[in-house]
Amino acid sequence: xxxxxxxxxxxxxxxxxxxxxxxxxxxxxxxxxxxxxxxxxxxxxxxxxxxxxxxxxxxxxxxxxxxxxxxxxxxxxxxxxxxxxxxxxxxxxxxxxxxxxxxxxxxxxxxxxxxxxxxxxxxxxxxxxxxxxxxxxxxxxxxxxxxxxxxxxxxxxxxxxxxxxxxxxxxxxxxxxxxxxxxxxxxxxxxxxxxxxxxxxxxxxxxxxxxxxxxxxxxxxxxxxxxxxxxxxxxxxxxxxxxxxxxxxxxxxxxxxxxxxxxxxxxxxxxxxxxxxxxxxxxxxxxxxxxxxxxxxxxxxxxxxxxxxxxxxxxxxxxxxxxxxxxxxxxxxxxxxxxxxxxxxx
DNA sequence: AAGGCGGGGTG
DNA sequence: CACCCAGCCTT
Numbered sequence: 001x002x003x004x005x006x007x008x009x010x011x012x013x014x015x016x017x018x019x020x021x022x023x024x025x026x027x028x029x030x031x032x033x034x035x036x037x038x039x040x041x042x043x044x045x046x047x048x049x050x051x052x053x054x055x056x057x058x059x060x061x062x063x064x065x066x067x068x069x070x071x072x073x074x075x076x077x078x079x080x081x082x083x084x085x086x087x088x089x090x091x092x093x094x095x096x097x098x099x100x101x102x103x104x105x106x107x108x109x110x111x112x113x114x115x116x117x118x119x120x121x122x123x124x125x126x127x128x129x130x131x132x133x134x135x136x137x138x139x140x141x142x143x144x145x146x147x148x149x150x151x152x153x154x155x156x157x158x159x160x161x162x163x164x165x166x167x168x169x170x171x172x173x174x175x176x177x178x179x180x181x182x183x184x185x186x187x188x189x190x191x192x193x194x195x196x197x198x199x200x201x202x203x204x205x206x207x208x209x210x211x212x213x214x215x216x217x218x219x220x221x222x223x224x225x226x227x228x229x230x231x232x233x234x235x236x237x238x239x240x241x242x243x244x245x246x247x248x249x250x251x252x253x254x255x256x257x258x259x260x261x262x263x264x265x266x267x268x269x270x271x272x273x274x275x276x277x278x279x280x281x282x283x284x285x286x287x288x289x290x291x292x293x294x295x296x297x298x299x300x301x302x303x304x305x306x307x308x309x310x311x312x313x314x315x316x317x318x319x320x321x322x323x324x325x326x327x328x329x330x331x332x333x334x335x336x337x338x339x340x341x342x343x344x345x346x
Numbered sequence: 347a348a349g350g351c352g353g354g355g356t357g
Numbered sequence: 358c359a360c361c362c363a364g365c366c367t368t
Contacts, residue, residue, distance in 0.1 A: 035362040043362085077352025112366050134363045154347070155352060181363055190361055191357060209361075218360090222349075249367090251351065301352055335353065 003144075004169035004176050004254045010199050011179030014186065016041070019048060021178075026100035027058045028126040030110075033117045034085050038078060041185070047076050058100070061086065062093035070254060070332035077335075079255060084112030104130045115161070123173040131164035132177045133157070136184025137329070138169060142216035143166075143188060146205035223233075224301065228266055229308045231337070232257040232281065233344070234291070237316055241320035242281070250340070251301065256331040258310075265281075266296060266307060280319075287315040299336045309338055 003067050015021070018041065020032035035044040050072055055061040057244040061069070066086050073082035088110040092100055095307045108115070115133070122128035131137075138151040141163055149156040166299055169176040181255065187198060193212065206212050234242045243256045259281060269291055276282055276289065292310040299306040325330075326346045333341070 033363065038352085038362055038364055040355075040362050075353075077354085078364085080351065081364090084365085112365065115362060120363070132363075135361070136363070139361095178363090183364080219348095220359095249350085253351095299353095303350060303352090 001169075003167050006199050007179045007183055008169060008172065008175050010187070011175065015178070016186070018045070022123050026068035026102070026170055027129065028052060029121050029124050029164065030088075030100070030107055030113075030117075031085075033120050034081050034112060035076070037117070037272070038057045039076065039079060044076070055089075058089050058098055059093050062219075065090070066254065067332060071191055071330070074255075074338065076330045077333045079229070079252060080161075081112055082253065084110075087111045102126050117156055120177060123177045125174075127173060129170045130170060130174045130182065131161065131168045131173075131192050133161050133164050134181060134184075135193075136181045136188075137164055138189045139190065140180055140184045143206035144200060144204050146209060146211060148217045150219045152219050180275055216267075222303075224303050224305045226305050226307060228296075229265045229306050230261040230263065230272060231266075231308065231340075232261065232279075232313055233258050233310055233340075234313050234315060234318055234322065235317045235325065236322065237324050238317075240318055241325050241328065242318060242320065242322045243333075250303070252334045255331075256257060256333050264265070272309075272311070282313070282319070285317075285319055287313050287314060289313045292340075306336065308336060310344075 015142050019026055023029070030327055032044075032048050033049070048161050051061075054066065054072060064086070068085065069082050069086045070079060073079060075253070076082075091110065092098060101109070102122075104118050104124065107113055107121050108118040113121075119130040119132045122130050123132065135182040138156075138160055141147065141160055142149075142151065145163070147159070147163075151157075151160065164180075167176075187193065195204070195207050195212065198207075200203065201207055206215050234240075242259055246252045246255055246257060261276065261279065262277075263272075273289060290312050293308075294313050296309055300309055328341055328346055
């Protein structure tokens with residue numbers, strides 16, 4: 001009880017003014033929660049504004065094409081969020097007549113909504129007493145109670161959810177949930193929090209035991225793998241280029257890219273030119289090829305490091321159907337491609 | 347339980 | 358360089 005009183009009081013004084021805090025409309029809250037998954041507020045904010053502006057209702061989102069949704073999501077990453085968002089919008093609009101589900105259990109059925117997001121929406125929009133556990137909550141609770149169970153283990157997930165559920169203020173679940181997350185984001189920060197001004201500095205066990213820097217405990221993930229990407233940037237005499245939609249399971253599903261040749265290691269310019277002679281798009285045609293970036297561009301994802309080269313291929317006529325280079329900005333592309341397009345100035 | 351999935355920011 | 362972010366899904 002003391003914990004919830006302290007944290008909600010802290011929140012009443014220190015909360016940031018954010019657009020999704022001005023509404024209880026579940027469509028907007030859902031939108032904000034999906035955008036903010038694994039994403040800092042400062043990064044997600046402009047995307048939230050853009051989505052609200054372009055898709056003011058769940059019907060607008062449901063009626064859009066996936067390509068338009070992905071285009072608006074471009075640059076935010078974790079694109080399955082956008083695809084699932086669209087799928088769920090169609091479900092709410094068409095199967096539920098536009099009425100958003102109003103309880104944890106039913107909200108959880110939406111694609112792309114897990115325990116955290118269902119709890120957030122159910123509490124914020126419908127006052128359901130269900131505790132959120134996100135990265136902030138893990139940090140705050142592990143420190144305050146000096147718990148060293150790894151947060152990314154199934155044991156940790158259960159343990160922290162149970163604890164949060166015990167602490168939540170049943171009279172104001174929405175305030176409590178938002179308070180503990182905001183507290184974790186701006187006061188109980190990952191690195192070098194200023195505990196001298198913390199309202200819990202007399203009761204926090206990690207502070208007492210000098211373990212702030214050691215908590216929360218997280219099982220380390222594997223190091224990123226290196227990959228070697230070569231993009232073929234065709235330019236024909238009638239100013240067209242080739243882009244292709246990524247299929248399959250990997251990164252950037254359903255986004256567009258230039259034709260890609262992936263190699264097992266970094267090839268010399270000479271070796272790559274040899275290799276490319278046998279490529280389907282080039283083998284029967286005359287062309288001139290030059291390397292755009294002499295040094296590989298290293299695009300870092302959390303699980304892959306992409307060593308990337310862009311090869312400019314001047315050719316009289318495209319070997320397959322292409323698009324005018326002037327239209328290329330209409331397609332959703334990974335930011336790696338987007339940055340090239342801006343730099344190359346098509 | 348473990349791994350895949352983005353991009354930006356901090357220390 | 359490692360680590361983090363209003364996590365979720367698949368295997």
